[in-house]
Amino acid sequence: MITLLQIHEPGETPEPHQAETGIAIGIDLGTTNSVAAIATDGKPEILRDKEGDGLVPSVVSYAGAEPVVGRDAVIQQMRRPDQVVSSVKRLMGRGAADIKSLSGTVPYEIHGDQQVGMVRLKVAGRVLSPVEVSADILRAIKVRAEAALGHEVSRAVITVPAYFDDAARTATKDAAKLAGLDVLRLVNEPTAAALAYGLDRGVEGLYAVYDLGGGTFDISLLRLQQGVFQVLATGGDAALGGDDFDHALAEAALKAAEQRTPTLVEAKNLLLAARRAKEILTERESTELFGSIRGAEFRQMIDRAAFEKLIEPMVAKTLKACRQVLEDANVQASEVKGVVLVGGSTRVPLVRRMVAKFFGREPLADINPDEVVAAGAALQAEALTRGGDTLLLDVIPLSLGIETVGGIVEKVIERNTPIPVAKAQEFTTYQDGQTGMLIHVVQGERETVDACRSLGRFELTGIPPMVAGAARIRITFAVDADGLLTVSAEEKTTGVKAQIEVKPSYGLGDDAMAEMLRDSLTHAREDMERRLLIESRVEAERMLLALDAATKSDGDLIQAEERQAIDRAVARLREAVAGDDRDRIAAAVEGLEKASHPFAQKRMDRAMEVALKGQRLDEVEASMATDRAQ
Amino acid sequence: MSQIEQDERFRKSPAAGDLTPCWSCKEPVAARALFCHACGAIQPGGNVDHFTRLGIARAFDVDVDKVEKQYLGFQRVLHPDRFVAKSAKERAIAEAQAADMNLAYEVLKDPLRRAAYLLKLAGRDAAVSQDQTVRDPALLMEAMEAREELAEAQSVDEVEKLQVEAGAKAIDLIAQLSRAFAAEDYDLADRLATRFKYLRKYLEETRARRIALEDAE
Numbered sequence: 001m002i003t004l005l006q007i008h009e010p011g012e013t014p015e016p017h018q019a020e021t022g023i024a025i026g027i028d029l030g031t032t033n034s035v036a037a038i039a040t041d042g043k044p045e046i047l048r049d050k051e052g053d054g055l056v057p058s059v060v061s062y063a064g065a066e067p068v069v070g071r072d073a074v075i076q077q078m079r080r081p082d083q084v085v086s087s088v089k090r091l092m093g094r095g096a097a098d099i100k101s102l103s104g105t106v107p108y109e110i111h112g113d114q115q116v117g118m119v120r121l122k123v124a125g126r127v128l129s130p131v132e133v134s135a136d137i138l139r140a141i142k143v144r145a146e147a148a149l150g151h152e153v154s155r156a157v158i159t160v161p162a163y164f165d166d167a168a169r170t171a172t173k174d175a176a177k178l179a180g181l182d183v184l185r186l187v188n189e190p191t192a193a194a195l196a197y198g199l200d201r202g203v204e205g206l207y208a209v210y211d212l213g214g215g216t217f218d219i220s221l222l223r224l225q226q227g228v229f230q231v232l233a234t235g236g237d238a239a240l241g242g243d244d245f246d247h248a249l250a251e252a253a254l255k256a257a258e259q260r261t262p263t264l265v266e267a268k269n270l271l272l273a274a275r276r277a278k279e280i281l282t283e284r285e286s287t288e289l290f291g292s293i294r295g296a297e298f299r300q301m302i303d304r305a306a307f308e309k310l311i312e313p314m315v316a317k318t319l320k321a322c323r324q325v326l327e328d329a330n331v332q333a334s335e336v337k338g339v340v341l342v343g344g345s346t347r348v349p350l351v352r353r354m355v356a357k358f359f360g361r362e363p364l365a366d367i368n369p370d371e372v373v374a375a376g377a378a379l380q381a382e383a384l385t386r387g388g389d390t391l392l393l394d395v396i397p398l399s400l401g402i403e404t405v406g407g408i409v410e411k412v413i414e415r416n417t418p419i420p421v422a423k424a425q426e427f428t429t430y431q432d433g434q435t436g437m438l439i440h441v442v443q444g445e446r447e448t449v450d451a452c453r454s455l456g457r458f459e460l461t462g463i464p465p466m467v468a469g470a471a472r473i474r475i476t477f478a479v480d481a482d483g484l485l486t487v488s489a490e491e492k493t494t495g496v497k498a499q500i501e502v503k504p505s506y507g508l509g510d511d512a513m514a515e516m517l518r519d520s521l522t523h524a525r526e527d528m529e530r531r532l533l534i535e536s537r538v539e540a541e542r543m544l545l546a547l548d549a550a551t552k553s554d555g556d557l558i559q560a561e562e563r564q565a566i567d568r569a570v571a572r573l574r575e576a577v578a579g580d581d582r583d584r585i586a587a588a589v590e591g592l593e594k595a596s597h598p599f600a601q602k603r604m605d606r607a608m609e610v611a612l613k614g615q616r617l618d619e620v621e622a623s624m625a626t627d628r629a630q
Numbered sequence: 631m632s633q634i635e636q637d638e639r640f641r642k643s644p645a646a647g648d649l650t651p652c653w654s655c656k657e658p659v660a661a662r663a664l665f666c667h668a669c670g671a672i673q674p675g676g677n678v679d680h681f682t683r684l685g686i687a688r689a690f691d692v693d694v695d696k697v698e699k700q701y702l703g704f705q706r707v708l709h710p711d712r713f714v715a716k717s718a719k720e721r722a723i724a725e726a727q728a729a730d731m732n733l734a735y736e737v738l739k740d741p742l743r744r745a746a747y748l749l750k751l752a753g754r755d756a757a758v759s760q761d762q763t764v765r766d767p768a769l770l771m772e773a774m775e776a777r778e779e780l781a782e783a784q785s786v787d788e789v790e791k792l793q794v795e796a797g798a799k800a801i802d803l804i805a806q807l808s809r810a811f812a813a814e815d816y817d818l819a820d821r822l823a824t825r826f827k828y829l830r831k832y833l834e835e836t837r838a839r840r841i842a843l844e845d846a847e
Contacts, residue, residue, distance in 0.1 A: 184714055228702045320845075327837055384714040391706055418732040420710065420725050480725060481710045 002340065024155035024184055026147050026377025027138065029172065031089040032214030032344065034058050034137055035374035039382035044196060044375035047148040054371055055142065055526060059086040060136045063126040068264040069140035081268040083124035087243060088137075091216045092175075093118055095165030135178035142179055146544045150538045156183045156383040159373050161216040162188035163236040163397050165443045166455050166485045170430045173281065173482070186386045186482040189213075190220035191231060191340040191449045192376030193391055196367060205337035206232075208566050209327075210355055210363065211373075212318060213343035215241040221329045221336075223267065230393045233328035233416045234323045240314060242278070242345030248310040249274035253289050253300055262293045281307050282347050288503070308350045315354050322358060328416055339363040344370050394419055396479055400455075403440035407449045412477050415445065422478040426492070429473075433465040439475065458487055464494045536585045540577045543589060544570065547596060557602040562595075569595040653719070665705065665729075672713065675727045679751060679755050680734035690811035690819075692746055694739055741804050742830060745811070745823040752816050758823035764829055766824065773828050780832070789840045792811040796833050803829065 025047070028035045033055040036047045038351035051070075061073035063083040077084040093262065096117060121128050138158075145153045157414055158181075160172050169186055176183045190209035204225045211218040218236040222229060250270045254262070262270060270291040280287040283607065341363045347351065356362050369374065371400035383390055396419050401411040412425050435462040444452030463471055472492040479485050488593060490496070549569070551558070558566070569592040577590040649658040657668035665672055681688040706712075708727040713720050737743045740771045742758075749756035776796075783789045803826045810819040 185711065226699070226702045227708070228706065230702070265816040323841070327841075384711055387712075391709055391711060393705060393709070417736065421732050422726070422729040423733075478729070481728070 013081055017261075022151070023151075023153065024157065024381040025149075025153055026158050026374050026379070026381045027141055027158045027181075028177075028192070028371075028374035028377060029089065029138065029158055029160075029214060030058055030143075030373075031087050031133065031216060032058060033241070034141055036141045036372055037371070037374040037377040037378035038145070038149065039375075042379065042382070042388075044378040046371050046374060047145050048601040049144065049148075054374075056137070056141060056465070058089065058137050059084060059088075060088070060133050061085075062126055062128070067136040069137055070414070077287075078269065078272070081265050085121060085128070085133050087125055087215055088121075088130045090239065091121075092134065093165065093169070094119055094130075118167075122300045131175045131178065134172065134175035135271055136396045138176055138179035138181060142181060150541070151534055155184055155385070156179065157185050157192075157377045157384065158194045159181055159185055159187050159189045159377045160334050160483075161213070161236065161238065162190050162218045162220050162231075162234040162394075163213075163216060163238045164483075165238075165398055166400075166483070167453070168238075169483050173484070183482075184381060186484075187377055187380050187392065188218070188220065188231070188234070188394055188397075188458065189338075189373045190218050190234070190342060191222065191229065191394055192370045192374075192380060193340055194220075194222050194229065194376070195390065195392070196372045196376035197340050197364060204335065205327060207333060207338045207340065208322070208336045208359065209342060210318070210322070210346065211236075211342035212345040212351060213241050214243050214345070215239070217241060217318050217321065218342075219318070219325050221331070222324050227389050228302050228391045229392060230418075231395045232331075233325045234585045235325040236397075237317065237321060239562065240317060242275075242343070242348075244314055245278055245307075245345065245348065246274040246310045248270050248525060249277060249289070249302070249307065250291075252306075252310055253291060253298075253302075254293070257291070257293060257298045258567070262291075266292055266294070277302055278307065278348070280393040282349060304349070311348070311350060314349055314446050319354060319358050322355075332357050334451070336361075340372075342367040342369050342372055350545060394481070394483070396421065396483060398443045398453075399445055400441065400443055400477055400479070400485060401452070402475075402477050403442060403449045409442055409444075409447055409449055409452055413479065419479050419483055420481050422476055424474050424476040426474060427473045428469050429463065429466065429471045430468055434471070435465055437463065437473065439487075441477075441485070446497055455485065458489075460489050462496060463491050463597055464496055466493075533580060533582045533585075536589075537577050539575055540585055540589055551600070554599075554603050554606065557606065558599050558629070564596055565595040566592070566599065664704075672708070672716075672723050672727065674723050675730045678735050680747065683730060683734045684738060684768065686738060688743075688748075688751070690745060691808050692738060692744065697735065697738045701731060704731050711782070714797065740828050741807065742823065745819060746809055747818060748811060749820055749823065752814075754816050754820060756816075756820045756823065758820055758827055769825055769828060773832065776832055777835070780836055783839065784843075786840060786843045789836055789843060793833070793836045793840065796829060796836060800826070800829055 023038070026037045026039070026044070028037075035054050035056070037044050037054075038047060039045070056070045057074045059073040060075055061068040061076040061080070061084045063080050064074055075085055077086065089174075090096060118129055118131070121130070121133070142153055156176065158172060160169055160174055164172070167273065172186060173183050190579065192212045193211060194209050205223070207222050207224065209218070209220045209222065211220075216238055217240045218234065220234040221232045223228070223232055241620040250267075250273075253270065255273065270293075273289055273291055277287050277289045280301070281304045284304075286301060289300045289302055291298055291300075326336075338357055339359045339361060341352070346355075346363075346365065346369050347445045351365065352365070379390075380392065382388065395416045395558060396413060397415060399411045399415040400413040401409040402425075403568070410425075413421060413423050427437070427439075439458040439460065440449065441455045441458060442452040443448055443455050446452050460473065463473065470493070471487055474492050475487060475489045477487055541617045547566070569588070573585070573588040573592050579585075648661055650661055651657065652659045652669060652671060652673065654671035655666060655669035657660055657666060659666045659668075661676065662678075663673055675683065679688070684697060684704070686697055686700060705728060708724055708731060708832055710721055710724040710728055713724040716724075731732055735846035737747050746756060746758045749758065776792075780789070780792055783792060807819060807822045807826070810816075810822055
C-alpha cells in the first residue's frame with residue numbers, strides 16, 4: 001500500500017472491499033428490456049451506461065463468435081434477424097406444444113421436432129435453450145453492473161412475473177446460475193414495484209399493482225400492515241403484453257395493404273415500425289406506419305382512435321383478470337387505496353384510462369414504469385443482505401395438483417396460498433404387491449390434466465409390497481419462498497422413504513444443466529481476468545482520490561519539480577485506467593507511488609510533529625504502530 | 631464442554647421436562663422458544679396445533695384481527711428472508727417455521743377450515759372433512775333447489791339478490807357454529823360445518839354465474 005495512506009486517521013481509511021462483499025443487485029429480467037439497480041440505505045439507483053441509459057434491450061445476437069447483448073444486438077436484428085433472439089422470456093420453461101399457441105408472436109425457428117423438454121431455438125447454426133439465451137442477457141447485465149460499480153457482482157435478486165409457473169421460475173434460476181449469479185430470491189415483479197413505491201413506509205391499506213409489460217400481464221393485490229407486505233391475490237396472463245399491441249397494429253397494416261405474406265425480415269421490420277407507431281401514438285393523435293411487403297413499400301396513416309379500437313379487447317382482458325383477483329381476495333375495487341402502474345405498456349393512454357375507470361381512481365405512475373421493478377428488486381436485495389424492517393409475504397400464483405384417475409386434477413395446494421408452504425397428501429396402491437407409482441404433477445386452475453401445465457412426473461419406487469390399499473404413501477409438496485416446488489414421499493406404515501425421480505416436463509434435466517455449466521466454465525478464465533482488471537482499477541481510483549485529498553490539505557509541502565512529476569504520473573495512471581490493460585495500470589500505480597514518495601515522507605514528518613506536541617514518546621510509537629496495522 | 635457433560639447437566643436441570651438442547655450450541659432451550667438464548671440460532675417449531683402455534687386460545691370464536699397480528703409478528707422474525715446470510719440448516723428451519731405459520735394462519739382465519747380443524751382436534755372423523763357426498767337428504771335437496779334457482783337467474787340483479795341471501799345465510803351459520811362449539815355439541819357442529827361447506831360452493835357458483843352474465847351484458 002502506498003505510504004500516503006498511512007497518515008489517514010483510523011477509520012477514515014477507505015476499505016471498499018470490506019463493504020463490497022455484501023453487495024447484491026436487483027435485476028428486472030424483462031421480455032423487452034432488462035434493468036439492473038442497486039440500493040444503498042433504502043435508496044435504489046438504476047445502473048446506467050455512459051449515455052445515462054438504464055435499459056438493456058433483452059436481445060441477443062449470435063452473429064459473431066461471442067453473443068452480443070442489448071442495443072448493438074437490436075441494430076444487428078434489423079440486418080440479420082435470423083441470427084438474433086428477442087422476447088426469449090416468453091419461452092422460459094415452455095415446451096414445444098406451448099409454442100404452437102404462441103405461433104406468429106415469436107419470430108424464431110424452433111429446433112427439430114422435439115416432443116419433450118424445454119423448447120430449443122435454432123439461431124445462426126446453433127441450437128440454444130431459452131435458459132442459455134437468458135443467461136447471456138444476465139451475463140451482460142452482470143458485466144455492466146460490475147463496470148458501473150467497479151467490483152465483482154455475484155449475488156442478485158431477480159424478478160419474475162407473478163404469474164410465472166414453476167417451470168419458468170426454475171428456468172430463470174438456472175439461467176442465473178449459468179451466468180455466475182447467486183440468486184438470493186426470486187421476487188414477483190408487481191411486489192417489487194410496490195416496494196419501490198415505498199408503499200411499505202406509506203399508508204397501511206390495500207394496493208393494486210397493474211403490470212403490463214412486453215409479453216406478460218400481472219395484477220397483484222397487496223395489503224400493507226405492520227411493515228409487512230402481504231400479497232393477497234395475484235393473477236394475470238402469461239401471454240399478453242405490449243408486443244400483442246404491436247402485432248395487432250402490424251396485422252392491421254398488412255390487412256390494409258391487402259398483403260399477407262411478408263418475408264421474415266419484412267415482418268420483423270414491420271413489427272418494429274408498429275412498435276414505434278404505438279409509442280408515437282402515446283404522445284400524438286396520429287402517425288404514419290412505413291413498411292414493405294415483398295419489396296413493395298407502403299405507408300399508412302394511423303390515428304389513436306383506430307389504434308385504441310384494435311387493442312381495446314386486450315385491455316378489457318386485463319381488466320377481467322383484475323376483477324378475478326378482487327373476487328379472489330373478496331374485496332371491492334373501491335376498497336383499493338392506490339393503483340400502481342408498471343411496465344412500458346402502461347404508457348398507452350387507453351390502458352391508463354381504462355384502469356383508472358375500473359378502480360375509480362387515478363393510478364400512480366410517477367416512477368418510470370420501465371425502471372420501477374428493478375428499483376424494487378434492488379431494495380429487496382439490500383434488505384436481504386443488510387437486513388431491513390420490510391418483509392414481503394408472497395403467494396403461489398397457480399394451484400398445484402396431481403393427476404388422478406381419468407385425467408382429473410386433484411389440487412394439493414390452492415393458488416394464492418402464502419409461501420413458503422408444505423402440504424402433504426396420502427395416497428395408496430391399487431394393486432396387490434405394487435411397489436411403484438407414477439405421480440404426475442401439474443399446475444393450473446382447470447379440472448383436467450390436459451388443460452393444466454405439466455410440471456413433471458415423479459416415479460416412486462421401493463414401496464414395500466402389500467395388499468392393494470394397505471400402503472399409505474404420504475407425498476409432501478413444498479413450495480419455497482421463491483415459489484419453487486420440491487416433492488418428497490414416504491410410506492407411512494413401514495417408514496420407508498420412497499425414492500423420487502424427477503422428470504421435468506419443460507425444465508432442463510440435470511444432464512443438460514451440467515453440460516451448460518461446463519460450457520460456462522470455459523468463460524471462467526475471461527471472467528477472472530475481468531475481475532482482476534476491475535480490482536486494479538478500483539485500486540488506482542482509490543490512490544488518485546487519496547492523493548487528491550492529501551494535495552488539498554498539505555499541498556504547500558510539494559515543490560515545483562515534484563509537482564510536475566506527480567502530475568505526469570497522475571496523467572499516465574488516468575490514461576491506463578481508461579484502458580483494459582491490467583499490467584499497464586499496475587505499472588502506472590507504481591510510477592505514481594514513486595513520484596509522490598517525497599511528498600508522502602514530508603506529510604509523515606508533519607503529522608509526526610503535530611502528534612508529538614504534548615504527547616509522550618511511547619504514546620506516539622503506539623499510535624504509529626496502530627497506523628501501520630491499518 | 632463435552633457432549634456427554636452437556637447432556638448430563640441437561641438431565642439434572644430441574645425443569646428438564648420443558649427444555650431441549652439447542653441443535654446448534656447444545657445449551658438448554660425452552661421447548662417453545664423461537665430462538666436459542668445462548669447462541670441466537672432459530673429453533674424448530676415442533677409439533678403443536680395451529681392455535682398454540684399462533685398463540686390464540688383454542689375456540690371457534692377467534693378475533694381474526696388478532697390472528698393477523700400474531701401471524702405477521704411471527705413472520706417478521708421467522709421468515710426465510712431474515713436468514714439469507716445464515717447457514718443452510720437455519721434457512722431450512724426458517725422455511726419450515728414460516729410454512730407452519732402460513733398453514734396455521736390459513737386455517738384459523740377461515741371459519742370453515744377452523745371448524746373442520748376444531749372437529750379434528752376433538753378427535754372427530756368429521757363429515758365436513760370427507761370428500762364423499764353427505765347423507766343428509768334435507769341438505770342435498772336444499773342444495774339442489776338453490777342451484778336450480780341460480781341456473782334460472784338471467785340477470786346480474788337476480789344473481790346479486792341470491793348472493794346477498796347466501797351471504798346472510800353464511801353469517802347465520804357462523805353464529806350457529808359458534809354456539810355449537812361453545813356447547814361442545816360436535817355432532818351439531820359437524821352438520822353445520824357441512825352445510826357451510828355446501829354454501830361456500832354455492833357462493834362460488836353464484837360468483838362465476840355473475841361474471842358470466844356481466845360479460846354477456
